[in-house]
Amino acid sequence: MTTLTELLPWDKVQIARNPQRPRTLDYIRVLCEDFFELRGDRHHGDDQALVCGISKIDGRSVAIIGHQKGSDTKENVRRNFGSPHPEGYRKALRVMEHAKKFNMPILTLIDTAGAHPSMAAEERGQAEAIARNLLVMADLPVPIIATVIGEGGSGGALAIGVADRLLMLEHAVYSVASPEASAAILWRDSSKASEAAKAMKITAQDLHSFGIADLIIPEPEGGAHMDVPAIVHAVGNALREQISTLSALTLDQLLDQRYAKYRAIGRFRQAQTEIVEA
Amino acid sequence: MTVEVHDLKDFFRRAPLPFTSSRREQQIPDNVWTKCANCGELTYQKQFNDALKVCPKCGYHSRISSREWIEILADADSFVEHDADLQGIDILGFVSPKDNYEAKLAATSERTGTNDVVMSGSASLEGLPFEIAACNFDFMGGSMGSVFGEKVARTVERAADRGVPVLTINASGGARMHEGIFALMQMAKVSVALTRLARVRQPHISLLVDPCYGGVSASYASVADIILAEPGANIGFAGRRVIEQTIRQKLPPHFQTAEFFLEHGMIDAVVPRSDMRATIGRLLRLYERTTSSADHREHVVAGHQ
Numbered sequence: 001m002t003t004l005t006e007l008l009p010w011d012k013v014q015i016a017r018n019p020q021r022p023r024t025l026d027y028i029r030v031l032c033e034d035f036f037e038l039r040g041d042r043h044h045g046d047d048q049a050l051v052c053g054i055s056k057i058d059g060r061s062v063a064i065i066g067h068q069k070g071s072d073t074k075e076n077v078r079r080n081f082g083s084p085h086p087e088g089y090r091k092a093l094r095v096m097e098h099a100k101k102f103n104m105p106i107l108t109l110i111d112t113a114g115a116h117p118s119m120a121a122e123e124r125g126q127a128e129a130i131a132r133n134l135l136v137m138a139d140l141p142v143p144i145i146a147t148v149i150g151e152g153g154s155g156g157a158l159a160i161g162v163a164d165r166l167l168m169l170e171h172a173v174y175s176v177a178s179p180e181a182s183a184a185i186l187w188r189d190s191s192k193a194s195e196a197a198k199a200m201k202i203t204a205q206d207l208h209s210f211g212i213a214d215l216i217i218p219e220p221e222g223g224a225h226m227d228v229p230a231i232v233h234a235v236g237n238a239l240r241e242q243i244s245t246l247s248a249l250t251l252d253q254l255l256d257q258r259y260a261k262y263r264a265i266g267r268f269r270q271a272q273t274e275i276v277e278a
Numbered sequence: 279m280t281v282e283v284h285d286l287k288d289f290f291r292r293a294p295l296p297f298t299s300s301r302r303e304q305q306i307p308d309n310v311w312t313k314c315a316n317c318g319e320l321t322y323q324k325q326f327n328d329a330l331k332v333c334p335k336c337g338y339h340s341r342i343s344s345r346e347w348i349e350i351l352a353d354a355d356s357f358v359e360h361d362a363d364l365q366g367i368d369i370l371g372f373v374s375p376k377d378n379y380e381a382k383l384a385a386t387s388e389r390t391g392t393n394d395v396v397m398s399g400s401a402s403l404e405g406l407p408f409e410i411a412a413c414n415f416d417f418m419g420g421s422m423g424s425v426f427g428e429k430v431a432r433t434v435e436r437a438a439d440r441g442v443p444v445l446t447i448n449a450s451g452g453a454r455m456h457e458g459i460f461a462l463m464q465m466a467k468v469s470v471a472l473t474r475l476a477r478v479r480q481p482h483i484s485l486l487v488d489p490c491y492g493g494v495s496a497s498y499a500s501v502a503d504i505i506l507a508e509p510g511a512n513i514g515f516a517g518r519r520v521i522e523q524t525i526r527q528k529l530p531p532h533f534q535t536a537e538f539f540l541e542h543g544m545i546d547a548v549v550p551r552s553d554m555r556a557t558i559g560r561l562l563r564l565y566e567r568t569t570s571s572a573d574h575r576e577h578v579v580a581g582h583q
Contacts, residue, residue, distance in 0.1 A: 122533070134497055135473070135498075138472070139470070162470075174459060185452075201370045210460070265466070265467055266427055266428050269364070
C-alpha cells in the first residue's frame with residue numbers, strides 16, 4: 001500500500017485532475033451565503049469555463065472568480081474543460097473592476113490546464129486578455145487571495161492568480177505549462193509528461209519551498225474528493241483568516257507588499273560591477 | 279530576490295562584451311551573396327545589410343539581434359547598456375537525461391556573446407531619451423526566465439525613475455521551461471513594474487517582431503500603450519502547432535500574422551523595418567509634451583490660479 005506522502009509529482013497531477021475532486025462551485029455552494037453569479041464580459045459572450053460572482057462570507061461582501069471544470073462529459077463540453085477563452089478572462093476583469101468599485105476582497109479559485117488554444121481565442125486576443133488581467137491585478141486596490149484547488153496551468157491560471165496571498169491545496173499542482181505541454185516543448189514528446197512533472201517542480205510543497213505559495217491547506221486522507229465537506233471547511237477557514245489579515249492593512253501597505261512579493265520572484269547571478277558603455 | 283554574487287574572477291572571464299556593431303554579422307564579408315529564407319532570392323550582402331536585412335524582392339524581414347535593433351534605433355553612441363552581468367542559474371536543479379540547463383546556458387552565452395535573451399539600457403533617438411529592452415530570439419528561443427524578467431522589470435523601473443518612455447522589442451517563444459514556475463511568475467513581475475511607469479505617465483511602446491508567443495505575448499508586450507509589429511511577424515498566445523493539434527485541421531497562412539492582429543484590433547500599426555526609426559521617433563515626440571510630470575503639475579496648478 002502506498003501512502004499519500006509517497007506520491008510522485010505525476011501522481012499529484014492525477015489527483016489534482018480527479019473528476020471527483022471538488023471544483024469552484026462546490027466551494028461556492030457551501031462557503032458563500034447568497035452567491036449571485038455575474039455573467040458575460042459585456043463584449044462577446046459568457047464563458048462558462050470561468051465562474052464569477054458576488055457573495056457574502058461571514059457577513060462581508062466578496063467577489064469570487066474561479067475556473068470551473070465539468071463533472072461529466074456534457075458539462076465539460078459546456079465548460080470547455082475549464083479552459084477559458086478571452087471572454088472568460090474579460091468577464092473576470094469586469095468582476096475585478098466591480099470589486100474595486102465596491103471595495104470587496106477578491107477570492108480566486110484556480111483549476112485549469114490552461115487558457116484555450118484555438119483560432120477563435122487568438123482572433124479575440126487571448127494574449128491581450130491574460131496580459132490585461134495581470135496588469136490590472138498588479139495594483140487593484142482590494143485584497144486578492146488566490147487558491148489553487150486543482151491544477152494551475154500556465155498564463156491561463158496566472159490570469160486570475162496575481163494576488164496578495166497564494167494558497168495551494170496539499171495535492172494541487174501549479175506549473176508554467178501543463179506537464180504534457182512542457183514535455184512537448186522540452187523534448188518534443190508529450191508522452192514524457194511524468195518526467196516533466198518531476199523535473200519542473202510543480203507540487204504545492206515545491207512552490208511553498210520556493211516562497212511562491214504562501215500556505216498549503218492539508219487535504220483529507222486520500223485527497224480532497226474523499227471528504228468534500230472537510231476540505232471546503234478547511235479552505236473556508238484559511239480564506240477567512242487571510243481576508244481578515246489583509247483587510248487590516250492600509251491600502252499603501254497592501255499594494256507595497258504585493259509589489260514587493262512579485263518584484264522579488266526570480267533567481268539569478270549578478271557580478272559586482274556594471275555598466276558597459278558604448 | 280536571491281542574487282548570488284559571483285566570484286569576480288569568474289565575472290571578468292565572461293565579461294559582457296562592449297557594445298559595438300554585431301560581432302558575428304560583421305564577420306560576414308560584404309562581397310558575398312545572401313539567400314532570402316523566404317523566397318530564395320540572392321542578394322549581395324552589402325545591399326542586404328543596407329536594407330536592414332529585409333529581402334529587396336519579397337520584403338521578408340529576417341530576424342535580427344537585439345544589438346542590431348539598438349543600432350537601428352538608438353542615436354550613435356547614445357546606448358549605455360545596463361545589467362549585462364545578470365546570468366541565469368539552475369533554480370530547479372533541472373534533471374533530465376537530454377537537458378543540462380547550466381551547460382546549455384553556458385554554451386549559448388559563448389555562442390551569442392551575451393548572458394541571456396534581453397539586452398537593455400538607456401538610449402536616445404533624435405536626442406529624445408528612452409529606456410530599451412530588446413530580445414534576442416537566437417538565445418534559447420527568446421525564452422523568458424528570471425534574468426529576462428528582471429532585466430525588463432529594471433528597465434521599466436529605471437524609466438519610471440528617470441521619467442522617460444520605455445521601448446520593448448519582443449521576440450520570444452514563451453516562458454523558459456527550465457525555470458518552471460519562476461518563469462511563469464516573471465509575467466507578473468514585469469506587470470507590477472509597469473504600474474510604476476503608469477504612475478509617472480510615461481508610455482510603454484511595444485514592438486512585436488517575429489516570432490512573439492506565449493508568456494511574453496500574454497504579458498507586458500500585449501498591453502503596452504502603443505503596439506507596433508513588423509510585416510509578416512508571427513504573433514500569438516498559443517503556437518500554431520498546438521492549435522492545429524487541438525482543432526485537428528490546418529490553419530490558414532495569414533493566421534497569427536501581424537496583419538491578422540491589426541485586422542482584429544490587437545495592434546496599432548504594422549511598420550516596415552525601414553520606417554521603424556522614423557515611426558518611433560514620431561511617437562517619442564508625440565509624448566514629449568507630457569514627458570515631464572513636473573511641468574504637467576505646474577501647468578495644472580497654473581490653470582487653477
